[in-house]
Amino acid sequence: MPLVGSPRHGPPLKLAGRAQRRPPPRTIAPKCDISSPPPRLTRRAVSAASLLLTALPFPASSPQLPAASASETEAEVGEGEGGAPALELERYTDQDQGFTLLKPASWPKVEKAGATALFQQEGKGSNNIGVVVNPVRLSSLTDFGTPQFVAERLLQAEKKKESTKSAEVISTGERSGHDGLTVYEIEYSLDSTRGGMKRIFSAAFVASRKLYLLNVAYSDTEEKPLDKHTRLVFEEVLHSFDSV
Numbered sequence: 001m002p003l004v005g006s007p008r009h010g011p012p013l014k015l016a017g018r019a020q021r022r023p024p025p026r027t028i029a030p031k032c033d034i035s036s037p038p039p040r041l042t043r044r045a046v047s048a049a050s051l052l053l054t055a056l057p058f059p060a061s062s063p064q065l066p067a068a069s070a071s072e073t074e075a076e077v078g079e080g081e082g083g084a085p086a087l088e089l090e091r092y093t094d095q096d097q098g099f100t101l102l103k104p105a106s107w108p109k110v111e112k113a114g115a116t117a118l119f120q121q122e123g124k125g126s127n128n129i130g131v132v133v134n135p136v137r138l139s140s141l142t143d144f145g146t147p148q149f150v151a152e153r154l155l156q157a158e159k160k161k162e163s164t165k166s167a168e169v170i171s172t173g174e175r176s177g178h179d180g181l182t183v184y185e186i187e188y189s190l191d192s193t194r195g196g197m198k199r200i201f202s203a204a205f206v207a208s209r210k211l212y213l214l215n216v217a218y219s220d221t222e223e224k225p226l227d228k229h230t231r232l233v234f235e236e237v238l239h240s241f242d243s244v
Contacts, residue, residue: 087233092117093244097133099212102240104129104233126195127218129237136211140182141204147172147184150204155188165191170199177242181205185238189220197221201234207243214241 089102092109097116107119107129114132121127138144145153151172158167170187177183183205190198199220204213216234220226 086229089233089236089240091240092119094131095244098207098210098243099131099133100240100242100244101129101131101214102237124219126198128216130215130217131241132213132215134211134213135209136206137209138206138211139209141184141206142182143206147174147186150184151186151188154186154202158190161192163192163194165193167191175239177205178207178244181207181243183241195219199226199231199234201238203238203241205241205243212241212243214238 088105090105091100092103093100094117103119104121107121110118110120110125112118115130116133117131119129141150144150151169155167155169158164167190168188170189171185172187173185175183175185183203186200186202186204188200188202190200192198195217197220198217201216201218202214204211206212214237216237218226218230218234
């Protein structure tokens with residue numbers, strides 16, 4: 001469908017019973033810059049999303065933060081290391097933006113520029129879950145490349161940052177989501193001067209010409225590595241990310 005205000009292409013229409021008039025001079029619509037990267041995001045929770053948007057060739061401006069609702073507690077995964085209480089998961093659904101996921105019930109939603117949704121562990125905001133939704137010209141992530149290709153582009157962008165000391169892909173995967181849409185999942189480790197060692201779990205899919213990006217960041221230091229029970233929780237979060 002042509003854009004409003006765009007010039008009509010092709011020969012002039014012939015109107016019955018009227019003399020054909022000379023068409024007016026063509027005007028050139030202002031050129032739109034679709035290659036500019038999205039605004040720089042303010043938290044590590046959406047850093048990977050920002051990097052992936054930069055890697056993709058056609059990002060658009062960041063959406064406004066919508067109102068969304070969370071239902072009652074839906075799942076509980078395992079027991080924390082040393083008998084610590086497990087993270088209970090609850091369903092969070094944003095009908096306006098069209099996505100759903102599980103998130104820790106004890107992690108409140110906070111408002112941050114550039115993030116469609118952001119949840120942080122109380123007292124340790126560097127442990128967080130972020131979602132970014134942006135319009136794109138893709139109909140599926142497979143139009144851009146394989147999960148491995150997307151992961152490579154993502155890490156290339158990470159390594160270009162001055163704060164990054166090292167970044168390494170741990171795993172990549174692909175699954176089917178709602179109505180058969182393709183979802184990519186990427187796990188990687190990140191060591192930076194801003195936040196130290198972290199484990200990053202990312203998921204992405206394209207639906208209705210919008211790119212949906214989930215990023216889970218959690219501390220993974222030598223002194224206190226990510227335990228298997230907490231990892232199971234975040235794998236559950238990763239696998240729950242889907243369209244509605």
